[in-house]
Amino acid sequence: MNDQLKAHVSLFIAALIFGGNYVLSKNLMPEYFSPYQIMFLRMAGASLIFTILQKIICPEKVEKKDILKFALYSLSGIALNQMLFYIGLEKTTATNAAFIHLTSPVIVLIFASLIIGERITPLKAIGIVLGIGGAMLLVLNKKELSFASDTLIGHLLIFLNIVFYSLYMVLVKPWMQKYKPLTVTKWILISGTIYIIPFTSSSMVHLNWNHLNGFSWFSILYIVLLTTVVAYLLTTYALKHVNASVVGFYMYLQPIFATFLALLIGTEVFSYEKLISAVIIFTGVYLVSKKNEASN
Numbered sequence: 001m002n003d004q005l006k007a008h009v010s011l012f013i014a015a016l017i018f019g020g021n022y023v024l025s026k027n028l029m030p031e032y033f034s035p036y037q038i039m040f041l042r043m044a045g046a047s048l049i050f051t052i053l054q055k056i057i058c059p060e061k062v063e064k065k066d067i068l069k070f071a072l073y074s075l076s077g078i079a080l081n082q083m084l085f086y087i088g089l090e091k092t093t094a095t096n097a098a099f100i101h102l103t104s105p106v107i108v109l110i111f112a113s114l115i116i117g118e119r120i121t122p123l124k125a126i127g128i129v130l131g132i133g134g135a136m137l138l139v140l141n142k143k144e145l146s147f148a149s150d151t152l153i154g155h156l157l158i159f160l161n162i163v164f165y166s167l168y169m170v171l172v173k174p175w176m177q178k179y180k181p182l183t184v185t186k187w188i189l190i191s192g193t194i195y196i197i198p199f200t201s202s203s204m205v206h207l208n209w210n211h212l213n214g215f216s217w218f219s220i221l222y223i224v225l226l227t228t229v230v231a232y233l234l235t236t237y238a239l240k241h242v243n244a245s246v247v248g249f250y251m252y253l254q255p256i257f258a259t260f261l262a263l264l265i266g267t268e269v270f271s272y273e274k275l276i277s278a279v280i281i282f283t284g285v286y287l288v289s290k291k292n293e294a295s296n
Contacts, residue, residue: 007241010234011250017231019257022094023265024219025086032216035086037207040200041220043082043193046228050186058180062187066175070184071191077168078192083199084161091154098258100158102132104251107166112245115170124245127287131252134280169239169247176240185236189228249288252281 001009029035062070089097105128112118175184238247256278 003241007238010238011242011247012253014231014234014238015250015253016257017226018251019254020261021223021227021231022089022098022254022258023261024222026089026094026097028216028219029086029090032212033207033220034203035083035090036196036200036203038220038223039082039086039196040193040204042223042228043078043189043196045224046232047186047189047193049225049229050182050189050233054180054182054186058182060180060183062179062183066178067187070175070187073168073171074188074191075195076164077172078188079195081161081165081168082192083196084157084164088154088157088161092158094258096155097158098255100155101162101251101254103159104162104166105131105245105249107163108169108247108249109245111167111170112243116173118243118245124288127284128249130284130287131249131281134252134277134284169235172236173239176236181233181236181240185232189232246288249285252284256281 025038028038033041085097109118109120109124109128113120172184172188235247
């Protein structure tokens, strides 16, 4: 398996994990955890795991000046991104959040074009249009989609979450050529955890551990181990081998995977609209990826 194919497989698995994160994270709030508690547990837990893994697998040293740059990037990719996501998700629905996240590839393309000079080709543009169309067909088919005024703040926060994460993906990509993915992700997460401590410490003190049940423990472990550790590592690895816009495009798969999870737990029923949207989105992914591979 060549590096390009490994990158796409990594992005596919990451999208699958992120898709499940919408449903599980939303179901945790506010009964079991507040947004701030989830943020702290996710970032602190992942930082500890990545520090251990990096020390064992690739104990490379990072220049002090680069650590400062990682700290700056983590402000966008971790601290602001995570705070906006969980606070916004609490104010809206998982479906609305998934819909708003569909703007990610467009924002990534804009940042990639402005910052690192990535060219927007006609074929890539067609792929993005197909991805948007397929994802909109999937999400708009859900009856619970609502843009009522009481959720507008949540929508805005989720959109800003995407803006900051898209910027992060573009900024961090060049550093994949200098350091290992484990090293980069470790320092990004450590910096992000430090940023959120002032906002989450009070909430953690009041966390009622006795109130947690099997579902809440499973969900928080999923968020820490899979959504943060595994998915972030896979995404960071992929950034080393494909353009930032391709990484962003895999965001289109997340609503599909979120729907499949909902089907498995019985909160959704099968429809041909879901199947058609999946085919359209995968076609869009193929077009964007095909052009990317030809240019490398």
